Amino acid sequence: MLKIVATFLVLTMVQAGAVSASSQKASNGSEARSVDIATPFKKCWEYQFENTVKRAVASTNGTIYLSEPDGKVRAISAKSGQVLWVTELGGDIAASLAIPGVGLAVVTGTSSTGAKLRLLNFDTGLVRFSSPIAVSGEVFLGRSGSRLVAVGSDGSIGAYDSANGSTLWSKKLGSGVKIKPIFSDNSVAVPTVGKTIELILTRNGQALGTIRTDHPVTALAFRENESIVAGDERGNVTNYRDASGGVWWRFKSGAKIGTIIQTEEGMLVGSYDNFLYLISNYSGDVKWKRRMGSRLADDPFVSKSQLFLTVSVEDTALSIDLETGKIIEQIELGENKYAMSSPVLTDGSMLVFSIPDAIVAYSNSPCVSK
Secondary structure (H helix, E strand, C coil): CCCCCCCCEEECCCHHHCCCCHHHHCHHHCCCCCCCCCCCCEEEEEEECCCCCCEEEECCCCEEEEEEHHHEEEEEECCCCCEEEEEECCCEEEEEEEECCCEEEEEEEECCCEEEEEEECCCCCCEEEEEEECCCCCEEEEEECCEEEEEECCCEEEEEECCCCCEEEEEECCCCCCCCCEECCCEEEEEECCCEEEEEECCCCCEEEEEECCCCEEEEEECCCCCEEEEECCCEEEEECCCCCCEEEEEECCCCEEEEEECCCCEEEEECCCEEEEECCCCCCEEEEEECCCCECCCCEEECCEEEEEECCCCEEEEEECCCCCEEEEEECCCCCCCCCCCEEECCCEEEEEECCEEEEEECCCCCCC
């Protein structure tokens, strides 16, 4: 039986329908948007959950997708907070990915039927295809070129045609997977519990190489040149040149690495001793560092010249200047309304947060009346 990924707010806005190394200049493959720094954010709407929501997905068409128990997917307008449609798929939702111009990909599974990959129409929620897939355990879903790639925590991995769900190839890695893989237009890098990073060509499943690490990898990112930057449980950050494992530079922090994001200004690195660093792409030197009140709730969202982040069990969100590390704005979420993850920026100027039992939206443009 597939286990639900324990991420409360997943960002999957992707540029040109592909999660590429270049698109990782925004947070987690998301499309970078320009935000008016001078205009403060104000609350526009709040949507209370009818059930316990495991995951929310924001797409480039300005819609928030909530994954609820029993395979229910609810689409909500990012502008107004109104429900647009509800689709019931059955089973547990293990992973989801919004693909601009294509649809919402959803992996579901039950103990009796196994895993299924479905593609939902953005506008109606109707299922465009449903295909069985050979992955199990906790599931990570990404896109590489025209292919959907699913990786299971048991080491199972498969690539599927995003147009019809047909299986292109599937294989089993030698070790399990606990940390989310990263995807480029041509390949996927999978960190395993066996202290390796497996690089696989997504066109045919061919192994490109294996990078062996001294300690388990805890965070991973592609750079714009498709070299790999990996953080580990001992606080090391290493830039590997390619699949051969040759090292470009290394950086050492004081604790386990939880976040690595490629940005236009450098590599954004978050460690478990509550520090956030901006590191030079080319030398590994620190450009700036900032101590946070606690650990980051999730990966920050990067929007060109600034980043938005939330800190665990705090009821404020921060906007930070990416070049200098200085705080631009604090967004008050309300007493005891701490963010479960970092915000999603959708519809150009709408920041959407996941808080206990609700999602809430803030905007630096006029709010839309329901």
